[in-house]
Amino acid sequence: MDNSVGIVSAQRAHFDTPLELKSGAVLPHYDLVYETYGMLNADKSNAILICHALSGHHHVAGVYADEPKNVGWWDNMVGPGKPLDTNTFFVIGLNNLGGCHGSTGPSSQNPATGHPYGAAFPVLTVEDWVESQARLADRLGITQFAAVIGGSLGGMQALQWSLSFPARVHNVLVIAAAPKLTAQNIAFNDVARNAILTDPDFHGGDYYQHHTVPKRGLRLARMLGHITYLSDDAMANKFGRELRHGKVNYGYDIEFQIESYLRYQGDKFAGYFDANTYLLMTKALDYFDPAHDFEHDLNRAFARAQADFLVVSFSTDWRFAPERSREIADALLHNHRNVSYAEITSAHGHDSFLMEDEQYMAVMHAYLERVAKELK
Amino acid sequence: MDNSVGIVSAQRAHFDTPLELKSGAVLPHYDLVYETYGMLNADKSNAILICHALSGHHHVAGVYADEPKNVGWWDNMVGPGKPLDTNTFFVIGLNNLGGCHGSTGPSSQNPATGHPYGAAFPVLTVEDWVESQARLADRLGITQFAAVIGGSLGGMQALQWSLSFPARVHNVLVIAAAPKLTAQNIAFNDVARNAILTDPDFHGGDYYQHHTVPKRGLRLARMLGHITYLSDDAMANKFGRELRHGKVNYGYDIEFQIESYLRYQGDKFAGYFDANTYLLMTKALDYFDPAHDFEHDLNRAFARAQADFLVVSFSTDWRFAPERSREIADALLHNHRNVSYAEITSAHGHDSFLMEDEQYMAVMHAYLERVAKELK
Numbered sequence: 001m002d003n004s005v006g007i008v009s010a011q012r013a014h015f016d017t018p019l020e021l022k023s024g025a026v027l028p029h030y031d032l033v034y035e036t037y038g039m040l041n042a043d044k045s046n047a048i049l050i051c052h053a054l055s056g057h058h059h060v061a062g063v064y065a066d067e068p069k070n071v072g073w074w075d076n077m078v079g080p081g082k083p084l085d086t087n088t089f090f091v092i093g094l095n096n097l098g099g100c101h102g103s104t105g106p107s108s109q110n111p112a113t114g115h116p117y118g119a120a121f122p123v124l125t126v127e128d129w130v131e132s133q134a135r136l137a138d139r140l141g142i143t144q145f146a147a148v149i150g151g152s153l154g155g156m157q158a159l160q161w162s163l164s165f166p167a168r169v170h171n172v173l174v175i176a177a178a179p180k181l182t183a184q185n186i187a188f189n190d191v192a193r194n195a196i197l198t199d200p201d202f203h204g205g206d207y208y209q210h211h212t213v214p215k216r217g218l219r220l221a222r223m224l225g226h227i228t229y230l231s232d233d234a235m236a237n238k239f240g241r242e243l244r245h246g247k248v249n250y251g252y253d254i255e256f257q258i259e260s261y262l263r264y265q266g267d268k269f270a271g272y273f274d275a276n277t278y279l280l281m282t283k284a285l286d287y288f289d290p291a292h293d294f295e296h297d298l299n300r301a302f303a304r305a306q307a308d309f310l311v312v313s314f315s316t317d318w319r320f321a322p323e324r325s326r327e328i329a330d331a332l333l334h335n336h337r338n339v340s341y342a343e344i345t346s347a348h349g350h351d352s353f354l355m356e357d358e359q360y361m362a363v364m365h366a367y368l369e370r371v372a373k374e375l376k
Numbered sequence: 377m378d379n380s381v382g383i384v385s386a387q388r389a390h391f392d393t394p395l396e397l398k399s400g401a402v403l404p405h406y407d408l409v410y411e412t413y414g415m416l417n418a419d420k421s422n423a424i425l426i427c428h429a430l431s432g433h434h435h436v437a438g439v440y441a442d443e444p445k446n447v448g449w450w451d452n453m454v455g456p457g458k459p460l461d462t463n464t465f466f467v468i469g470l471n472n473l474g475g476c477h478g479s480t481g482p483s484s485q486n487p488a489t490g491h492p493y494g495a496a497f498p499v500l501t502v503e504d505w506v507e508s509q510a511r512l513a514d515r516l517g518i519t520q521f522a523a524v525i526g527g528s529l530g531g532m533q534a535l536q537w538s539l540s541f542p543a544r545v546h547n548v549l550v551i552a553a554a555p556k557l558t559a560q561n562i563a564f565n566d567v568a569r570n571a572i573l574t575d576p577d578f579h580g581g582d583y584y585q586h587h588t589v590p591k592r593g594l595r596l597a598r599m600l601g602h603i604t605y606l607s608d609d610a611m612a613n614k615f616g617r618e619l620r621h622g623k624v625n626y627g628y629d630i631e632f633q634i635e636s637y638l639r640y641q642g643d644k645f646a647g648y649f650d651a652n653t654y655l656l657m658t659k660a661l662d663y664f665d666p667a668h669d670f671e672h673d674l675n676r677a678f679a680r681a682q683a684d685f686l687v688v689s690f691s692t693d694w695r696f697a698p699e700r701s702r703e704i705a706d707a708l709l710h711n712h713r714n715v716s717y718a719e720i721t722s723a724h725g726h727d728s729f730l731m732e733d734e735q736y737m738a739v740m741h742a743y744l745e746r747v748a749k750e751l752k
Contacts, residue, residue, distance in 0.1 A: 187635075190635045223563075235559035256566075258563050
């Protein structure tokens with residue numbers, strides 16, 4: 001593969017210092033699984049942290065030696081000559097705490113019981129993740145990131161970096177994100193959560209001991225999620241009212257292609273993702289609201305930010321529409337931050353942030369070239 | 377109650393002539409439950425048929441003697457002096473075939489087995505409903521309706537009346553409807569259906585014999601439905617990010633008011649609605665596509681319509697947005713039909729068609745006054 005970082009492998013960092021969470025709960029110790037691409041320079045100034053979204057993980061770029069088809073989820077963005085140029089930057093992808101790809105999460109062993117945490121795993125917030133990510137940075141000797149970057153829920157973490165650790169991040173790239181969820185956003189999350197919570201195989205979150213998996217609920221959650229990730233137009237263009245077998249069959253099996261797509265995506269996801277992680281991720285989304293402690297004034301919330309910012313939105317994203325990104329940009333400008341804002345015309349809805357789009361890539365390239373120049 | 381039709385009672389019509397459905401299936405005999413308000417005039421020219429939407433029924437206006445709080449679902453529209461003025465019109469509301477409010481449906485006894493139909497109840501289409509409604513009109517001696525009227529799925533039935541029986545309907549009022557569902561519309565329906573179909577209590581549709589009710593699935597379907605009935609703005613205004621108990625509790629119980637609302641609505645609905653009827657109604661929505669047999673040309677599809685039309689849409693309806701109503705109006709105008717089109721500025725999304733809104737009421741009033749004048 002041209003411009004691939006090539007074969008990569010995951011690493012594991014163990015943390016023994018208890019992590020006090022925003023909820024008041026404490027994780028006595030935990031692991032974070034991560035991957036790195038490129039080389040950390042001598043003064044450790046070229047590191048970029050990638051924060052993942054709801055279903056993401058640490059495998060951002062490249063492939064594994066024993067899984068040559070398992071390409072990282074943002075491989076189009078990370079590699080030699082790509083926007084996150086691994087000839088220049090030392091790029092880190094991690095699996096968030098609470099995840100289900102190796103970092104400590106609900107399926108990990110609870111030291112207090114010897115069984116998987118399950119329902120006992122604490123609910124996490126974006127702030128908690130940023131705290132845990134800062135500890136990983138400490139471990140790697142990184143005092144300040146050249147950039148922290150993320151899309152969707154990952155964008156919220158990037159934004160939180162500028163608030164939790166203003167001096168530790170030089171640039172923040174916030175893509176397809178919002179400063180908080182709307183009632184409608186929360187509503188969709190709550191339907192997804194209820195699909196899982198009411199699945200008889202969920203067993204109050206302790207399904208591991210029951211040797212069940214709440215696949216029905218997780219499948220529904222993912223089907224619903226997909227509708228909100230795609231634009232109405234993208235669905236119309238890709239599927240329209242096309243029938244799978246050319247004619248309706250007057251029954252409840254798959255008839256329309258869109259049904260086939262959604263059910264397939266739902267089944268696939270339910271086969272590998274952990275339901276408790278899904279719940280936890282959606283809650284972190286719901287809770288994120290940096291203006292909450294500032295009388296709902298985003299301008300005041302961002303007063304302590306010191307970074308430079310790139311804010312990117314996509315025209316057909318109705319999950320986190322361009323207006324939501326502009327709220328972020330406006331509040332940052334109010335605080336005299338350097339803010340670049342790009343609204344990309346794209347047909348792919350919220351999913352656009354993962355897609356190869358010429359204008360989007362050009363914007364990312366240009367901004368990160370500037371970041372690279374600042375390193376010299 | 378001022379302007380109420382007062383105490384009403386439901387009637388039942390039994391039909392022995394087998395009904396051949398679009399699917400090819402045949403219902404050997406069936407009942408339709410209906411209510412009427414006002415008096416049929418001597419030449420039987422003042423009848424208005426109201427077609428209901430997904431969760432509607434025949435109890436459109438007034439109250440029952442033994443249930444004085446059970447007010448009909450469109451009581452603001454039907455009564456003396458109201459837009460559907462019962463001093464002038466003879467108004468009919470019926471429960472659609474396949475429904476769960478008295479008309480023959482999946483929970484009715486299947487004459488072939490002596491058990492409830494369940495999964496054996498045939499899938500119905502909008503065309504089938506219109507056919508069954510025409511038979512009810514025959515029974516009541518109504519050759520031509522002064523108007524057929526409906527919102528959402530009811531609007532599709534009203535539209536279909538002008539195509540199935542062009543000479544039998546003088547005016548058609550199509551409110552908050554679309555000429556066909558988009559891929560996104562179908563996708564939402566399919567998630568709702570899958571919630572029901574995969575509920576362990578569904579038993580392939582034959583839950584009546586298992587003495588179970590797929591409440592979990594039906595509850596999720598309704599929660600999801602509600603999101604699509606309300607506008608983003610209406611949700612923001614009504615609920616925003618307001619917390620039920622003033623603070624987050626870092627758990628999966630109800631935290632935000634919007635969650636409380638949705639779960640309450642879901643629970644209530646799951647307590648009385650039949651899951652098989654829900655499935656069947658969503659399928660009828662998916663299938664409706666009058667342009668399908670005309671090479672997807674809506675202009676050609678509407679060539680046979682003879683009625684006059686009122687088409688109404690609501691500015692914040694994102695389920696069937698104003699553009700979708702304009703498709704209907706445009707195709708009718710192409711065929712030189714008399715078409716009035718009103719786009720009502722309303723905050724309530726798709727649900728607006730059920731709401732009391734001054735401009736909406738005025739439009740309905742004005743149009744139906746004209747219909748009344750034509751009677752003389």
